[in-house]
Amino acid sequence: MSHVDYVRQEHHAFLKASDEALSNPALQQILDKLGDSLGQKNKDAWDAFEQHDLVRQRARAIKDDTLAALDKHLATLEESVTRRGGHVYWAENGEEASGFILDMIQSRGAKKVVKSKSMTSEEIHLNKTLEKHQIEVVETDFGEYIIQVAGHRPSHIVGPALHLSKDDVAEILSEEAGEELPSNREALAAFARRTLRSRFAEAEVGITGVNYAIAETGSIVLVENEGNARLTTSLPRIHIAVMGMEKVIPKLSDLKYFLKVLARAATGQKMSCYTSLITGARREGELDGPEEFHLIILDNGRSKILGGPLRESLFCIRCGACLNACPIYRNVGGHSYGGVYAGPIGAVLTPLYDGLADNHHLPHASSLCGACQTACPVKIQIPEMLVRLREQLHEEPGQLGRMESLAYGLWARSLRSSWLYGWGTWLATRTIGRWKRRTCWLRRLPGSLHGWTKQRDFPAPAPERFRDWWRQEGQHQTGNEEQRRES
């Protein structure tokens, strides 16, 4: 099979995974397209929407206000959901959340589950737990279905199978079908429609994520383009929704601002094809929709983030715009990041959720160019957060190598003393500066400093110090200039 499984086993493999991604021409071709398609569409959508900036600020303010009294809004949400006949569960971590879901499915004697795309369920490794207990879970988002069959992890927040080519998909689905499927999109989508329809019809339980939960009405909102989330919440008898606790918004009228920006950010559409506002189970007399509604509210490390300086990362509405805008993501692809969430926001979230020490490469996996922040519908200051994480990283003992520590130590010392700085720069210009006066670049630094020069050259010191040049030439020239002006 032509595709490579990028699922990373070790967190420290970021560099290795990026190297592999960079030398995979098929993947590079797809990633190249990403900026021109989704990235450009996002920009065009902002341009065409005159008040986009104000709406984005408004959405940002709603998130900020909500988080300031999050406990209150969550309690209101619980009350509203319960009043509409639903059930609420509070899960401290992924294990607890998966446990609730497993218990519920088992207590109803159910065996078959359909799921619509949910990053939160990915975060709690739900499928693994359910499969271990012989419960059949089928992902129904087309991209998720493809990678579930292939055994991959999502490589993009909104396009989970982005890393696969049409031929890869044909090969994967042909194996599943037990017959040769043609390598064209319509035929492959038709196969998925056929296969998944029967899964929808059989399933007793439908599991979804939550894009927004509205405290005052007890509604959850699902935004999608395919219709699989609507099917998941229309056909099975039981609906279970899993939400990260930061997904709550206080009022129904708050939702309209988010709907104005979410699709524009994610795909450049004004509205996604389907936005469902689901309030409880089916009502008396209705023929479709679930008979039971359960909502799981997940903390899983979020309260730790909420109380700290990186609280703004909880504003994220999972649109993927920062991935499409990021020059790093568009080179190394989603799997290199290792965590559930990739791209710039993943580089912030993964260290926060899974520990900074284990993910020390991620805060550095950015050029801090700021394209992510410009694209973000809620204007999250991602570059600033990455810098803060880098700071934290360097405060942790043992994060710097010996050579790096030595180099930074010398640098700091010499900056504190003018004669030492003067002597150091004199030495550097007289030695390296003069040796390299022709090329001006160092191709290879010694020892572990070579890490820096592996992918690019290092600028050599000039053959002469600026202060020496200034003493001889600069002052002289300025003097001439002044004389000319006076005369």
Added chain:
Amino acid sequence: MNRDAFLTRVREAAAAGCAHRVHLNDIPGGVGYVGTSAEKCVALADEISAVGGEAIVVESPVAAKDAVATLLKQYEAASALCWKHAVLDRLKLPELLADTNVAVHDHSTLAKLPSDEQRQAILAADVGISSVDFAVAETGTLAVCSKPGRERVISLLPRVHIAIVEESQIVPDLFDVFEQLGKLSFDDLPSNLAFITGPSKTGDIELQLTTGVHGPGKWHVVIVRDA
């Protein structure tokens, strides 16, 4: 985890986090209203075409009925799922379907079937015919609320969805829908409200658009002007 312990921890964290709030200028409510400057029916039809649907504006219920008849013929529909709705009654849709030999399933016929036959009937239908609660001219969006007689699967399961919209149901902007929804009491909010903007789409293979992967691949909207 115990509810109270969960919320206590959140309360403490939220309080601590207030030191790191982002400072924002006050943004007035209602910002972001776009609406439309064109005539409502035309604007809606244009947006529907832009998102991959097919819209037709007609001058009378009779013309709308003809438009639906043409579509049923075009798709060689043998069975249809239908809403019960005053707009459809004004079209005399039940008569049309009886004349054209299309097997019709609506709330009253489906409710009489045992559940597995009911399931088979809805899964087998060729066409779904509904009206809407609102249509949004700015985005080409149809808002449909569930209630008995207005089943959610009708706009979802068949390969073809035909929606009949009367001019009076059209609002300029999504915000107008939210204003109407805001007037509903807690208990009156429907169990399911779907905003539909286009045929079912996916870009999951190589970022190329493919329609009809789960929901209807064909989306027709017949817009009836007020008399």
